[in-house]
Each structure stands twice: as C-alpha cells, then as structure tokens.
Amino acid sequence: MKVVICLKQIPDPAITEFDLKNEKMKSELWILNPADFQALEEGLRLKNKYGAEVTVVSVAPERGDEILNKALRYGADRAIRAWKTPLIEADTWMISSILKQVIEEIGFDLVLCGNRSKSTSSEFMGVALSERLKVPVLTGVVGFEVHGEKEGLVHKKLERGKRETYSFQFPAVLTVDEGINEPRYVALFSRAYNEGTRKKVESKELGLDDIDLSPAIELFRISQPKPRTKVGTKISGLSVGSLMKVLRGETGSKKELFSGPATKGAQKIAAKLKEWYL
Amino acid sequence: MEMNVIERSVFWLLLAIALGISSHRIYILFRLIKMGKETERFDHLGTRAKSVLVYVLGQWSNLKNISFGDLAGFGHLFIFFGVIVFSINYIIFLFIGEGLGISETMRNSVFSHYFLYLSDIAGLLLLIAIASAAVRRGILKPARLGPNFDSGVFFALALSIFLLFTCYFTLQGLRINLETNVFRTPVAGFFADFFHRIKLADQSQATLFKIIWWAQYGLILGFLVYAPYSHHQHPMFSPFNIFFRSFRPTGSIEPINFDKGEPLGVSRVEDFTWKQLLEGFACTHCGRCQDSCPAYLTEKPLSPKMLILDINRHLLDVGSRRHSAEQARGPVIPEEITKGILSCTTCGACVEVCPVFNRALDNIIELRRNLVYEGIYDHGHRVALQRTFDYNNPYALTGSSRNTLLTVLGIDKAIEGERYDVIYWLGCSAYFDERSQDIARAVLKILKRADLKVAALGEREHCCGDFVRRLGDEGLFQRLVHENMEAIKGLDFDVVLTHCPHGYNTLKNEYPVFGADFTVVHHTEFIFDLLSKGKIQVDKAMKEIIYHDPCYLGRYNNVYDPPREVLNRISGKVREFPFYRNKSFCCGAGGGHMWKHEERGRRINDERIEQAIETGVKTVATSCPFCLAMLEDALLMKGLVAEMKIRDIAELVQEALC
Numbered sequence: 001m002k003v004v005i006c007l008k009q010i011p012d013p014a015i016t017e018f019d020l021k022n023e024k025m026k027s028e029l030w031i032l033n034p035a036d037f038q039a040l041e042e043g044l045r046l047k048n049k050y051g052a053e054v055t056v057v058s059v060a061p062e063r064g065d066e067i068l069n070k071a072l073r074y075g076a077d078r079a080i081r082a083w084k085t086p087l088i089e090a091d092t093w094m095i096s097s098i099l100k101q102v103i104e105e106i107g108f109d110l111v112l113c114g115n116r117s118k119s120t121s122s123e124f125m126g127v128a129l130s131e132r133l134k135v136p137v138l139t140g141v142v143g144f145e146v147h148g149e150k151e152g153l154v155h156k157k158l159e160r161g162k163r164e165t166y167s168f169q170f171p172a173v174l175t176v177d178e179g180i181n182e183p184r185y186v187a188l189f190s191r192a193y194n195e196g197t198r199k200k201v202e203s204k205e206l207g208l209d210d211i212d213l214s215p216a217i218e219l220f221r222i223s224q225p226k227p228r229t230k231v232g233t234k235i236s237g238l239s240v241g242s243l244m245k246v247l248r249g250e251t252g253s254k255k256e257l258f259s260g261p262a263t264k265g266a267q268k269i270a271a272k273l274k275e276w277y278l
Numbered sequence: 279m280e281m282n283v284i285e286r287s288v289f290w291l292l293l294a295i296a297l298g299i300s301s302h303r304i305y306i307l308f309r310l311i312k313m314g315k316e317t318e319r320f321d322h323l324g325t326r327a328k329s330v331l332v333y334v335l336g337q338w339s340n341l342k343n344i345s346f347g348d349l350a351g352f353g354h355l356f357i358f359f360g361v362i363v364f365s366i367n368y369i370i371f372l373f374i375g376e377g378l379g380i381s382e383t384m385r386n387s388v389f390s391h392y393f394l395y396l397s398d399i400a401g402l403l404l405l406i407a408i409a410s411a412a413v414r415r416g417i418l419k420p421a422r423l424g425p426n427f428d429s430g431v432f433f434a435l436a437l438s439i440f441l442l443f444t445c446y447f448t449l450q451g452l453r454i455n456l457e458t459n460v461f462r463t464p465v466a467g468f469f470a471d472f473f474h475r476i477k478l479a480d481q482s483q484a485t486l487f488k489i490i491w492w493a494q495y496g497l498i499l500g501f502l503v504y505a506p507y508s509h510h511q512h513p514m515f516s517p518f519n520i521f522f523r524s525f526r527p528t529g530s531i532e533p534i535n536f537d538k539g540e541p542l543g544v545s546r547v548e549d550f551t552w553k554q555l556l557e558g559f560a561c562t563h564c565g566r567c568q569d570s571c572p573a574y575l576t577e578k579p580l581s582p583k584m585l586i587l588d589i590n591r592h593l594l595d596v597g598s599r600r601h602s603a604e605q606a607r608g609p610v611i612p613e614e615i616t617k618g619i620l621s622c623t624t625c626g627a628c629v630e631v632c633p634v635f636n637r638a639l640d641n642i643i644e645l646r647r648n649l650v651y652e653g654i655y656d657h658g659h660r661v662a663l664q665r666t667f668d669y670n671n672p673y674a675l676t677g678s679s680r681n682t683l684l685t686v687l688g689i690d691k692a693i694e695g696e697r698y699d700v701i702y703w704l705g706c707s708a709y710f711d712e713r714s715q716d717i718a719r720a721v722l723k724i725l726k727r728a729d730l731k732v733a734a735l736g737e738r739e740h741c742c743g744d745f746v747r748r749l750g751d752e753g754l755f756q757r758l759v760h761e762n763m764e765a766i767k768g769l770d771f772d773v774v775l776t777h778c779p780h781g782y783n784t785l786k787n788e789y790p791v792f793g794a795d796f797t798v799v800h801h802t803e804f805i806f807d808l809l810s811k812g813k814i815q816v817d818k819a820m821k822e823i824i825y826h827d828p829c830y831l832g833r834y835n836n837v838y839d840p841p842r843e844v845l846n847r848i849s850g851k852v853r854e855f856p857f858y859r860n861k862s863f864c865c866g867a868g869g870g871h872m873w874k875h876e877e878r879g880r881r882i883n884d885e886r887i888e889q890a891i892e893t894g895v896k897t898v899a900t901s902c903p904f905c906l907a908m909l910e911d912a913l914l915m916k917g918l919v920a921e922m923k924i925r926d927i928a929e930l931v932q933e934a935l936c
Contacts, residue, residue: 014676031668182657185664187650188753189536 035114073196093216096128126175314552339633360404422565445494519560523635543647558590567628577879580618582638624869646750658875670740677737692733720932738765779830820849827862828902867904
C-alpha cells in the first residue's frame, strides 16, 4: 500500500503578524500545518499496522526541508520537496498541478491531506488534487479504516456528534479533519528520530513547462481584524450598592419581586406583562 | 572430645563440598553482576570504608529507621551481632579447634572464657530476636514484608536456627559434664545441670554429644549451601553494596552522552551498571521502600522493592539461559516488571529509607529513558512533552504572554549591562498558574521591603527541564539547559532566586554538569537569610502552622531547617506531620505526575491532606507551587476550602511583615 501525504509549511499562527502595507504575513517561525501533521500520523499508523509505504510531499522553497525532515524523523519512508522560484505567489490550484506530477510519479493508493491549512484555510487542496488525479475525494474525515488491500471505510462528522460512513476503493484522496487523532511525540535522539535523521529529503527541480501556471484566484486584500464589541461592566469605581447589584446579576433590565400566594402572584405578573406590552 | 582421623577427613571433605557448591553459586552470581556496564566505584575509598563501619558494623542502616511503630531494626541488630559472634565462635572452636584436633588448647584459655560467655549472651539474644521475628511474621504480618514473603521458607529457617542453637547449648552443657570444657557459662551450665538431673550416664552423654555434634555441623553446612541460593545472600552482598554506594544526592541523574550511540536507557539487564545489578542481590526484602512509597500506598502498580527484586529474578533467568545460547543482546525486561515505572513520583523516599543504599529511583529513570527512546508514552506525559518541545514549557505559553506577566507582576525584564541583586526564576507554573503568581507577588513584596534590585527573564526563561528529564527525555532536557544558560549568560547578578524546588534542584544540581556557574537559592533559604540579617522584620502573631516538606527541597537538597526557622519566627506553634523531614510524604506531583493522564487507586494528595486534617491544624505551609496546587486540589475535593488553608511560606511571611 502506497500512501502519499501532502504537507504544508505555514507561518506559526502564535507569533505571525500581518504586514498591512505590503499585504503579507511576516513570520520567522515556520511550522508544519497541524491538520497535515494529523494526516501524517494517520499515514504512520497505516505503516505500523499494514506496512504501508509512506511518502511525504511538499511544494516549498528550501525552508520546507524542515517539516519534511520532521516527517522523516516521525517515521515517513521518503520525503520529496518540489520547487521552482516563480511559485512564490502560487495559489492552491497551481500547487495542486505540481503535486499531481510528483504524486503520479511516485504512484499511490491513498493521498492524505489536512482538511485545511491554518494560513490560507481554503479547504481546496484535497478537492483540487482529486480533480487533477481523477480519483474520488472524501473531505473532513474524522476516522477511517482499511479493509484488505483495495478498499476502506471513512467516517465523516455531521452536526451534534452524528456520523456518516462511506466505503471507498483505492486509489482515493482523503482530507482529514483536525482532531482525527493526536499525533505522536518523537523525542530527540530516540530510535525513530535517529532513523529519520539518516534519511534525506529528495528535492525535485521542476521544468516550468510542466506546470499549469494559471492561478484560479487572486488575493484582493488583507485587512486588520475588526475590533471586538465590548461586553461586561466595569466594576472598579462603583459604589458598594451598585457593586452588589452587579454581583447579584441585577444589571440590565429591571427586576421586580412579587410575594404572596401563587394565584395572587400570577395575577400580579399578568398585570405587569399587560402594562409592559400593551 | 577429639575426633579420630576418619571423622576428621569426613569433616573436612564435607566442608570442601559445601564450600565448593556455595562458591560455585557465588561465582555464577558474580558473573551475572559483571554483565552490567562499567561505573566508577573505587573512588573515595576512605569514605567508603567508613560507610561500611558505620552502616554495617555499627548497624546504623537499621537503627536509622527505628521508630515506635517499627522496632524491627533492634531485632536485626541482635541477629547481626549473634551471627558475627557465632561465626567467630565456629571458626575458632569448630573449624580450627576440633577440625585440627586442638580443641582442648583452644577452649581452655582466658580469651575463650570471655568469648564463650559472650557467645552465650549473643546466642540468647539471637534466639529472642528470631522468636520475635517469628511473631512479627506469623501474627503481626506487617504489610511491608509482602507480597513476596514466603512464610514456609521463613519458618523452616527459623526452626533450623532454633535447632542450631539448641544443639550449640546442649553441646556446651555436655562438654561441662564430660569435663572437656573447664569454664562454665550460664546457659550451657543450665543444660549441664539438666543432664545431671536426669542422671544420664557418661557413656550415653558421649554418644549424645557425637550425634548432636554432627547434627550441628550438618546445619552449619546446610546454611553455607542454602544462603547463596536464597535471599539470605544479602549478608554477603549488602556490605559490598554499601561499600560501592553512590555518593550523588538523592534523585540526581547521570547525563547521557549522545555521541556514545544507541540505545538510550535500559531495556535489558546488561544495560544496567554492575552496581545496579548488585543491588538486587543486596536487597534484604525488608520492604521499607515499599512502605514509604506514595505510589504503592495509594494502590498504584509500583513497588520499589518488587521492581528491584523482579529485575534480579529476570537477571537470574537470563543468566541461566545464557549458558546455552550466546546471544549478542539478552531478552528485553518484560513489561509486567516495568509496568509501574510511570507511577513513580520520584519523591526519593525509597532511597532515603533503604538500609543497603539501593536506588530504585535510578533504575526507574533509566527504564523511563528507554520508554522515551522507543516512543512509548502516557497520554498526558506525551502532551506535556510535545508542548515543551514546541513552546518550551508544558503549558503551551507563548513568549509574549510571559513578557505580559512581568508587566502584571511589576517586575523588570533582565537586560544585559544592568546590575541586579537577584534574578528571579519564576518557573513555568508562576507564568501560567494564578495561584503560583500569588507566591511570586509575595516574594516580590519581600524583596522590595529588603530593597533589592530584582529582574526576571520573561520570554527567555524556558522550562527548567525537571519533569522532562525525569520522564526520561534527556535530549529535550539538554536542549532546554543550553537555551536557559544562554539566557542567563550575559547577565550581571548575585543569585538566581526561585520559589519552585523543582527549578531549584535542577538549576543548582543538574545545570553545573553542563557548565553553569551561578548561585541558586530557594526562597525559603533567601527569606531566612534576610530575616537573620535583619533586613526584614516580622511579627510573631500567626496561629498554628504545619509544614509540609517538598521532596525536591528536603530529600533532594537537605533544606529542612530554613523553612522551619522562618515559620518559627512568624508563629509560636509550628507543628509537624506524622511523616516529616526526610520521611516526608509526597504531594503526588513530582516526576511528571502533574501531567500524568490516568491513574488507578487513591490520589496521593488526598492521602497527604488527610494526614494534615488529622492533626487539626488549620494552616498548612509549604514551599513548592506544585505541592500547593496538589494540596489545594485535595482540599477542594474534600470540600474543606473554607476550613483549611494551604499557604506558601512567602505568603505567610509577607502577611507577617511589619
């Protein structure tokens, strides 16, 4: 069984800032997209269970070696990085055409992608790949099982914890939802780590002619997040009386207490309601 | 009664056979121990010899653990001296005297008079000790002797010791009657009178003497052969174990040199050092470690005693198989032996009480290192390690939020070129946990009162690596060490102050191996210093306080007195837990337990807080943010938050400032 996993290197969302003038993201720290990490974990589980051959692929400049090396250290068998300089502004559709070439060259039974990236979040890569590769696609997978050599079952999430289950035949593209698993941890100098460092990332230079260089979308604008509307009450500086009101939850609309027997109380409430709404 | 030539030949032949069997066995055990890795244990010969004098001959290893509830150490003292005296007795009178046919000369000197008298007393005391051991095992049945206690073997042994001494005293009595012994000793005299009274003829007495003499000899040879095959090998191995003991402080860890290659940690017996393999033979099965282990006492699947003994049993298995098949690497230590190692809180109580200086804790760390090497984790541990790997702390705090906290606490961020009195190592818990921030606030107030210039590292401070190392992830630990040392390197300061004993222990004891050369103080020491120098003054007005010793401050660093001194200055009544100082009971957070996912059995912090509740004191003082969190958590579970308070010493001092 040959499993290909597409990895994307994204700027670390925790420290990334937007450069609004040049409409670009600034980041010094590039990390592996979390959903892709989980796709990798699924692939590695297939490797542990069925002896699948796991290849990771990324379209990235040289800095991409970092995540590919990481994937090797986590247990991937092969890592391929494809790149050509004009791709710096490429959109998902263009990248998918490169991935298609690489994946077809390796040969595959399953292609696993993360459902979405934390940087562009287009959720389109899996679908684009299935179009390019002419194989079925299942998106948002929260669990899957493989039966035999050629088929499997896929679970997708519906609202309120409901699940859909599809059966599918190899070859196929699956995009996994974040939360499908918890990726393993590979410690420095552990067995897997040492084996991974002995493997090398294969880099692939592409001829420009091979690439479908027509972007399907265009980035229009990056804007600052809108300021949030403020909720809550400022309590410093309030008098004790009003502070107690806040603490008892008596702010906002007016409240009134009616006492007496139930029938009397109900009559009073009814009268009050009439007074307010009529 | 001298033996004739035939008897004497039989005598020496039997001894040769017995010695042959037992020395063959000891040789096999020696070969097994030699399977272990090298470790330097021939340094400090003077100190080593002194430990043998104090702990073996002086029996301090047993006496140090004696309490009102546990008097077994006295029993061992009597047995020990009895055995020593009788070994000498048998060598002088039996082997040299009777074996060489010079019995009369040997027995009738002034020295023998005193020595036989001493033997009588030693023998009596030994019999009393054996009898009380039998009562202890048969009736009292203390939990620490389980679960590997074999009553059949014990009672057979106790009976044969009893028989041996009956033989000895009868023989001595008969010797008086047959006039081969000039001196009369009390117990022997009693037996002599007995035979007189029943009017046994001299001839029958002589025959009886022969029979009993050979029975006694048989028993002695029996012991010689039996001992190295049983747990009574410990008298042979324990003195060596004490001689070769480790002088490193409790819980300190040997760094891994990654250039030396794989695999890391211990997965097979030959990965242990020879000293660690020796420990299994030296173990006395006393179970004191198990009896003080917080994990074992709260029904976790860990017993330090059984870990050491199971590894030893596995070693014997491997050894017996090795003779047939010569493999490059022996079999992996089975999982049922190592299943409990993640339950260890690394509190070090087992190391502290062990009479023969065994270090189950060191074995556990080595075994954990191999789990990390093979990629086997507890879920909670894995998450904490992953976060530490990605964010440099187990709480996944970002660097900017660390800086923000410095502003919130009103503390400067340390910059190069500036002179500081104190660099305050806040620790990850203070950056994350609001309760720990209270401790930091209190410490800062005290520092301000003492007029000291203080700064913290903010985003440059990473996890100190304590829990990382104790979970066995040495690679990540060493990365954190170098990052932290880089952060501290350019700064100009007097001391690094920390309120967390885990950070304190790691920075103070473990960083110097990697080249750190700064002074580290714990805030209890620091506050004590400020108080004694008069830089801050406090009122002595607090009510009763009970102090909980954090393991990493007490057992790991022997800081027992400064916190108590500080508390004595703010309160007239400082009480103690039933388990305190070096016997302190863990709060349950150490060794990565703070992040452990699921645990069976009772909770360790509940156990500790119950001990506090029983004393009736309303304020529990401690000096560790993790102890604080664990104990408060336990209070919350018990619904006693309104009645009792857990406070850090710094908070109490800050309240008492005047």
